[in-house]
Amino acid sequence: MDFEFTEEQREFQKHISRYVDERVIPVAESLDDTEDFPRDIVKELGGLGYLGIKYPQEYGGSGLDNPNVFHCIFCEELARGSLGVASVLGMHTSTATHTVYEWGTEALRQEYLVPALAGDKIAAFGLTEPGAGSDAAAIRTRAVRTSGGWRLNGTKIFISNGTVADFVTIAAKTDPEKGVHGISLFLVDTRTPGFSVGRRLEKFSNKCSDTAELVLEDVEVGEDRLLGEENKGFTNVYLSLAIDRVMTAALALGVSRAAYQAALRYSKEREQFGRPIGKFQAVEFRLVDMLAKLKTAELHTYYAAWAADHGKNPVADAAMAKLVASEAASDICRMAVSIFGGYGLMKEFAVQRYLRDSFFPLVAGGTNDIMKLVIARQSGL
Ligand SMILES: Cc1cc2nc3c(=O)[nH]c(=O)nc-3n(C[C@H](O)[C@H](O)[C@H](O)COP(=O)(O)OP(=O)(O)OC[C@H]3O[C@@H](n4cnc5c(N)ncnc54)[C@H](O)[C@@H]3O)c2cc1C
Structure with missing residues (x-):
């Protein structure tokens, strides 16, 4: 058993994390305000080779043996900056292009998949x-x-x-x-x-x-x-859609991490009754609850990605990861807003955006009621 990223995965995480800090976080609020599609980011990430994580090199992809863990890292990091940006790219880099790669003719792959992985077509x-x-x-x-x-x-x-x-x-x-x-x-x-x-x-x-x-x-x-x-369209695409739920779990994980980190920072800076609010056990316990949920979501998400990479039937694990991580995101973002008190409702703090965005993974890839149905069927209940 190994719960660590490989050296290659750590390096990958470091690079995409730096990109998110420098290029996504500074524009996340304005993108949320204007609702503009992040075309520059799509193009830039295409140029940097991030959009082909799941595809062979001959189409401009990365040619990875274990693409799902890398794809999770990519989606989690992007969602730490902006869940909107991450979901645009999550969809673009998975089923929306997978169908062309898997079932398109060579001519269609050249006409649509190659430019999509370069960030030139959506x-x-x-x-x-x-x-x-x-x-x-x-x-x-x-x-x-x-x-x-x-x-x-x-x-x-x-x-x-x-x-x-x-x-x-x-x-x-x-x-x-x-x-x-x-x-x-x-x-x-x-x-x-x-x-x-x-x-x-x-x-x-x-x-x-x-x-x-x-x-x-x-x-x-x-x-x-x-x-x-x-x-055979639905039965063919079913597995791809099932694996996409791991991506949705990674989106939930990214926004959860952003919310936890923001709340932790704020709990150290904000003082009431002559001390940082993080010194009050009520706030500290809320942070611990958030951290425990974050860790649980992380374990489920990366386990499901690892399972998909190792040829195991990923359907139940992916549904469970999506269920656990999206419910965790919902709880973590709500608790983060509460730690900010009145400021949590203010536009100047990103936690309000995290809370709004945390609703998306609850529905994306199928609602959590449907995840429970999938898990029940897959588990022979
Ligand atoms: C922002 C966003 C982006 C999306 N992107 C895409 C996309 O790119 N492509 C695409 O094809 N779809 C997309 N979707 C659609 C998404 O997959 C659906 O919204 C989702 O599957 C739920 O369908 P519905 O909204 O019609 O809800 P409904 O199916 O009407 O469900 C309503 C309620 O009933 C419950 N319910 C329904 N059936 C059952 C049941 N059998 N047992 C228990 N409870 C049940 C649900 O859990 C839910 O609470 C997107 C949705 C959103 C919100």
């Missing part, structure tokens, strides 16, 4: 619909065969990176009678006629990550845009 993944969230089998977007390929019609909602995406993997029904076994995946270039952004959705949380409603009206795509086998 990727999105569209499964959720107004009437189908937890119940993915209920999607109504329809793809029907045409002479040269497929015609897609439908509406997607809550799609991360949706208004800025250059390409979106769209889940659509190809056999409506068959539930999840009648879903296929299609790569849609967002310049295709009939594709449009319905609206950019306004949120109180995770504000600089773009979230959109997407509309497909008679979108015609070629045969080559079917990713993977017809009707």
Whole structure:
């Protein structure tokens, strides 16, 4: 058993951590205010080679044997600076590009994956619909065969990176009678006629990550845009979506760490009754509770990433990591705000942003009720 990062992982963490301190934290508040998509950061991280952690070198990736632990470090560090920035990149670097890598033709990989890993194209993944969230089998977007390929019609909602995406993997029904076994995946270039952004959705949380409603009206795509086998889309992508939950856990971990560190610093600086508030046992105990939750979340998250890297079935561990880490983030960020007293509600302190952002991992990748269902099924309950 080894609970330490390797030398290579420590070095990686040091570099991305420095990047976050220098380039993300200074702009995190203004990105939250303006809700601007962090395009410069995406481009810069592409140039630095961070977007291809999960992919082979031939496509501009890192060619790592154990990419999930590295990807977790990357997402955790980014979320320590801005959960909005981290979730943009988390989605971009995982399922939204994985579908092209895994099931795209070589030409599609060159056209979409390579520029995406360089930070020149933005990727999105569209499964959720107004009437189908937890119940993915209920999607109504329809793809029907045409002479040269497929015609897609439908509406997607809550799609991360949706208004800025250059390409979106769209889940659509190809056999409506068959539930999840009648879903296929299609790569849609967002310049295709009939594709449009319905609206950019306004949120109180995770504000600089773009979230959109997407509309497909008679979108015609070629045969080559079917990713993977017809009707196998959902079953194929299920594992990738399951592994993405480790990434969501890492996002939760990053914002938790930021909140804990901010609260710890403040507890040493703020004095009441002639002493730092951290000297009051009530505050000290709250910090200990936060630290214990942080440690628990960290163990679950990195264990799940390690399990995925070691070829173990990651589905239950990833769901558990997401459940534990997102609930921990919610508690830790709330406790951090309470340690700041009235100042915790003020814009000048980042803890209010951490608390708002901590709602995102509770829902992303499936709600925690759904995580419990997944764990129950996987554990034979
Ligand atoms: C900011 C943001 C970004 C997102 N990004 C993407 C994206 O990029 N691509 C994408 O496809 N989707 C995305 N989503 C969608 C996300 O995956 C869904 O919001 C999530 O799966 C829940 O679906 P829903 O919102 O429709 O809630 P619902 O499914 O309507 O759930 C409502 C409530 O009912 C509970 N519930 C539902 N079914 C059950 C059940 N069987 N047992 C117990 N409780 C149940 C839920 O836990 C929840 O509390 C995003 C969502 C958000 C908020």
